[in-house]
Structure formats: C-alpha cells, structure tokens
Amino acid sequence: MNYCINCSDGCNNQTGYCNGSCLYGYYGSECNSTCPNNFYGDHCEMNCPSNCREGNGCDQHTGECTYGCNDGFWGKSCENNCNDRCESSCKQTHGGCCRCSDNCKGGHFKCDNTTGVCLDGCESGYYGKHCVDKCSSHCIGNDTVCNSTTGICPYGCEPDWYYSTCKYGCSLLTPHCAKCTQFKSKHNNKKNYSSLQTFH
Template sequence: MSTFTALCVSLLSLFTVGYCYVKLSRVSGAIVSQSSTYKSALLAVDGNYAQYYPECAFTGKNEAYAWVQVDLRKAYSLKSVKLYLRNDAILCLSPPYRLRQFYLDVSNSSAGTSRQRVRCYTDNTTAPATPSPVIDIPCKQTARYVIIQTTYKAPEDTDSTGPVLEICEIEVIGCNIGHYGPSCSSCGGCENCNIESGCRVTCSQNCIDRECDEYGNCSRGCKHGYWGNKCLNGCPSTCFMTVCNMSSGICNSCNAGYYGSLCHMSCSRSCAQPSCSQNGTCIGRCKPNWIGNRCDECSQNRYGPQCDQECSPVCLNGTCFSNNGSCKEGCNINFHYGKVSLNVSL
C-alpha cells in the first residue's frame, strides 16, 4: 500500500468524508494565522466541525480588514477548499452575517505581501441574506498559502466598527505536486498533471488560456494569428490583420496587393489600384496600355514586357503579338511581311 493510500485510509477512519484526497490543512504541519485575534486561529484547523461560537476562530474587532491564512509550508496541488462558517442559527441564534462578501485566494506568497494571488471564490451575498454555513470551493491550483479575506462591515454588527471573520474549520484538499486522484497516485513525471484526471498533454501556448483536451486540441480555440486543432500553424502573414479560418487556415481576406485562398499570389502591378479581388481580378481600371480582368494583357496596339512599345503602323489594324511585336493580322498593302513590317521605298 502506498504512503498516500495508507494516509487516505487513516483519514477515513478519523473523519466521515465522501472522498479521500489528503486534507492538507491537517497533515502538512500547516500553520494558521490571522490578521488580528479575538479567538485563536488554531480553532480553524483543529478538526472540530462544530459551528457555534466557542469552537470557531475569530479575527479582532474594529480593524480595516480581516484575513485568515493557512500556510501549508510548501506548495501542493490543490483540488478544493471547504469552509465551515460560524452558524449560531443552529442554536436559534444569529446566522453567519459577518461572512458576506469574503473572498478566497491562493498564492505562493503570504497574506502580508502584495505578490500575485489567484482568486478561487468571491461571495456576493448582500444583506439581509447570509452565505451558506458550509461552502465547498473548487480551487484547482498549485499553491502554498490559502487566504480568506474581507473588508465587509455587516450592518447588523453592533460589536465592531470593522470586518470580522468567524471560521470554525478550513479543509484544504489536494495532493503532493505530481500526484492526482482520490488516492493521490503518481502522474509518473508527466509535465501537466491534473489533480483529478492525471497526466495531460502540454497545451500549446497558442491555445486561448492554454486550455486543451487530453489529446492537445485547444478547448477554446486559437490565439490571434494561429489555426489548426492544436493551434500550431500560423496564419499567412499576407492575410488581412493575420486572421484566418481556425480549421482550414484560409484567409478571411487579403492585405492589399495579394489574392487567393492563402493570399499567396500577388495582384497584377498593372492594376490601377494596388488591390484586387480574391480571384485576382483588378478592382477598377487597368493602368494605361493594359487590358484584361487581371490587367495582364497588352492592349491591341502595344507589346513588350511593360506593354510600353507601340505596334508598327504598317501592321494591319495596328495590331501585333504582345510578346515580340510581330504583326498579328499581317501587313497593310504596299508593305512587306516580316517580324515588323517596314515601309517599302518607292
């Protein structure tokens, strides 16, 4: 039997629970503290689930803010946090009105610092309603500290001019980092170990919020400029604003001067305007001496790479081949045939 399984069985013999993750707030040598003290913070992690006045931790009165912190002494992979709030309503006394609008954060820095936290829960209860006396909060994060905090002053409170927290028990549920599931089984060293399901592939950094399924397919789509199930492909840089279809990579539209489904072909330089339609048709007119939908043909009396050379006046109807200037329909009367018909001296 593994250490975590044995610990799980041991905990089952001590507490009535419907799951068997590790209660980190009880077995990690956790240190509990609070912003100020009216009744000892230790009452919040003593394993006593009674929710009336003598059994609960209280912060001090008349303060600007109140917090209670559980320091697990190292970072763990967390699953949830369960709070048992003071609830004298079970004795036909007052419900937990002081606990309105508290929030629960987790962090790798203590409550006394301003470093980054992750918020797992915010209570939005407003008077006269009161929060549920037992709140089970999903919190799948990796963290060392669990912090319950409030600045709320209850209108019913005649004993204090500031916020007060009254918490009877805090259960922090989870496993050692790299372990998962009710028995805290090993993830075998995989890079992304989910606390509930175990190993997951590493999501591409191009996934929105780096969320993906067990196969690496991005769950919420791709960040701007990427496409594909795993968002590994970049949209062509010639797509307008680098936006393309997330399934096919086809550009929604092209930057000026490009066309085609992938915007990989250049519009003709002979278009009067720098842009063209998705099939390459010039928008508007052609530049002088050019004709055709794509402005890629010389007008009938012009030839040369730039269509800037005029067909010989001795060509019949003034027409010639655009590539070499040879008369297309023959020569006018009294002139001889050749690459370019010339006047015959009389």
Template structure:
C-alpha cells in the first residue's frame, strides 16, 4: 500500500513537473525547530522572514529598497515595502527610514541612537543655535550661544541692551546706559527724567527741572516730583493735578490742592474753591470754610447753606434759619415745632395750640377733652377745676360776642353746662 502511495506521488510530480524545493535560509524558524520552514513545493516561507528580508520566499532584501531599513514587510499590493525598524541614527516616517536631523546632538560612544526611532525626537538635545522637537528651529540671533531646547527662550542675551524671553526686546530708553537684565529691569537704574521698575515713564512735565541735567527730576520708584511743581499751578505727588480755576492767581498747595491765596469769587467755597454756593443763598455768596450763606436764605428755606425747605404748614412758609422751626406759627389745622402735626378733626374750626395741639376754640358738639377726642365719656384730662373751663368759656364768649357767632356761643354754653354738672357730681361724693 505504501509503495502504491509513493508511486502515486512520484507520478504526480512527473505529471506536474514539480521537484523538491530547498527552503530559503532567510525563512523564519517556527516555534518547533523540527517543523518545516517553507512549503517544499512552492518554497513559500511558512513562518515569515528573518529581519532584513521580505517576499513570499524571503529572498529579497529590505535594504535593496531602503538602505537604512532593518525590518520590513511587503505591501498588500505587492508594490514595494513598508519598513518597521530602521538602523541606528534613523527614524521611521510613513513606512520609510529617514536620517536623524543634522542638528541633533551626537553623543560619542553612546549606544543610544541620536534620535528616537519612532518619531525622530533628538535624544541628546540640539547643537548650538538650534531648538525644537527635531532641532529644526533656529534660536534668536540675539541669544548668547544657546536657547531652551523646547521653547527657544534664550538662556542669556548676547547684548546688554536687549531683553525678554527670546532677547528680541530692547531695553527702555529710560534705562541708564540703556542696559537691562533679561527681565527688562534696568541694571543701572533710571535716567534722571524717567521712573518705574523698567524705567518706562517720563517724569511729569510740570515737575520743576534742575539746572543740572544729571540731578533727578522725580523719584525713580513712584515718580514724585522732587523739587515741587512749576508755577504753583499744579499739585499732587507727580504734579499731575491742576489747581482749581477758582483759586486766586490759579495757585494751590502741592500736597493738598487747597487754594493757597483763597478763592477768586465769593460765589464758591471749600479749600479748593470747587463748590458753588447754594442757589438759595440771597446774594449768591457764602463763607469759604463751610458754604454758610453770607446773607439770609430765600423765603421757604433754611440751614447753613439754605439747602432745606421749610414745612409747607409754616405760616407764610417762613421758618427759623438754624432750626427750621415755624417762628410765625402754623397754618390753621396744624401744630408742632415744624407744624408737622395735624389738629384733631373734632377741634372747633380745626384750630389748636401750636405747642401741644390742644383745641384752642373748644370742641364740636358731642366731644370733650383737651384735644376733643372724648365723646360721651369723661377722661382724666377733662376733670380740671371749673375755673379753667370758665376762663376758656368767658374768653371765647367775648370773641363770640364780637363776631356775633351764635353757633360758637351754643357750643361753649354746652361745654360750660357739662363742666358744672361734672363738678356737682364730684362734690356729691357719689
């Protein structure tokens, strides 16, 4: 049976013209060293190719296509190769091996590649004057020798008149000798006419300037004018505030701005003469210190500056200049210092005492008491000696007689009768 099978295989090879094929030495050995490495009919490697070779029979060299390629695979379309590993000092880019950038720093004797295999990053830094991921960027020409590998910032500036991260900014004109450090701070301080940390600001033009140009005009830290302000027409530490136009001769004190020679008009007040006298001042003038109106207030106003209105209930709308009290009394129907209270509606003719609001002409029919708020009941304030009510009655009866007002007479008679009855009741001891 075996002989028949062997004969059949031989006849098949004769019929097809096939012979035993020797496997390429570059076919990869399988996991088991005894297994075949290729198909003995086609020669195709069964476990892939050793590094540096490709093709179905692993007979083609990667380096024939890409000289720096150490391991590759054939593209699916059989159109060339795609490199998977490059030789030292090369890196992969889209399946090809490229040399590390010329500007990558070389580390002599190092077993590590000059650049990273997977992306070309320079492993040992950049040569002088270069920076960036692959050292492809040029440092600023004003950097001294080298710059930061990743950012490009200068580690030091080449010239003393330049500053900033990349040393492209010039020192401020206000720097003495125009020299500054990399942070742009003036190393020798400011010129006599400049101030600030980096000396960018010119001293105010209103500062007094010394005859000697080397003497400082203003403080280098805060700009304070060291010799004062020109012409006494400006004030403030930096002489940047104008004196009030209402100052006599336009002059004021440098520290406060107060008019040094007073106000040019009596229609303004305040130490800086910036406040107008109140419109309610008669004559329109007032005291400089507090705005007190020199003359009286306009009718209907009061206060130091006549800036308050008298109560509408003041008679003739006139009130005391200082207190605002209604000196001429109140209009009918009101009482109190400022006539702010209303007389009781049960006061006869709605008239009452300006001080305490007691009804001065008695009560309307049916009401009693000092403020006529008691109806049919008698309260404590009504139990006064009969003589008091009699005096009120007599006084008002006299007024009634003069005015022939019978209505008032009847009301007062009613009040007098009630008072008499109350007195009799109290004296009876009941």
C-alpha cells in the first residue's frame, strides 16, 4: 500500500511519514486523513469562522470562507458586519450593497439589495427594474399611470404629446415632423367637425 500518495514533498521510505506538508484536503503524519467539515489548519485543529455560510465550511489551509458568508457579514473570514442600510446581505469582497429605491412597491425593503431590482414592481407613477424612472406627466389617466416595466402610457397621451411613453412634445421637439403633422391634422379635423355641429 502506498502511504505517500497524498504527501506534497514525498515521504520517508523507512517510516512512511511525509517529509513535508500534505496535499490540499489531507492531514496527518501519513496524509491519509481528511478534514471534517468546519475545521481547518495543518492538523484540522481549528474551527472555521462562525459566520461562514452555514454547512459549507472553509478553506482547509487559510480558514477563509470560500463559499460565502451568512447574511449580515462580509470579509474573507466573514468577520465584518454589513452596513445597516444593506438590510440583510452584502458583497463578501467589499461589504457594499445596492441602495433600494423608495419607489419600489412596498418601499425600499422590497428589493434585492445586491442588484437594486424591485421585487414587486413600482409604486404608481414610476417604472423600470429599479423604479427610478418617472412616468410622463402627459399620460392620460389617474396619477399619470404607466406600465411599471416599460413606461408605456396605456391610455394614450395628452394633446400635442406623442410616442408610447408620451415624452415627446410636438411643439417642443420637431413641430413639422410627420408624426406631429398627422396628429395636428387629426386633432384639427375633430375640432372643425365639432364646430360645424354647433351651427346645426
């Protein structure tokens, strides 16, 4: 039987003991024992940090939490507390987290604090993944409601405003563009028709 297979520097042919350290994941004089979960060190005599992600242990040699931290902690050994504004979790490498928008439906607690994406959509009047874009004030409807994902105004635009999000004004952008000319002609025809009816 070869007892030297897990030695990093070979072994003594007479004793069968390793000359140096063991390969990663092994310990003991013959390097034939493996570290139990949640222990590290040359002889697996030290406990992994208590804030390593539960059940995943740590690096056998360094004690670093290689599989992440429990919620609320960050650092190589998960020795630091996340900032209070991160709510529950933060990036292991630098402790940062995304500040959630107050426009998330349910408030800033209702978003993924690592990406900033709102989990339940936006409060009325806002749209987009992070709910930071405001619906156009020229949407037709109560409280300038728009689609919370796309910003599209479902009931159309006020007069002299166009595009699906009602963010372009005919008089402000290009008053002679085909879109505005068509819109104005249609609008004027309606006005003329209404005027004619009042004389009958």
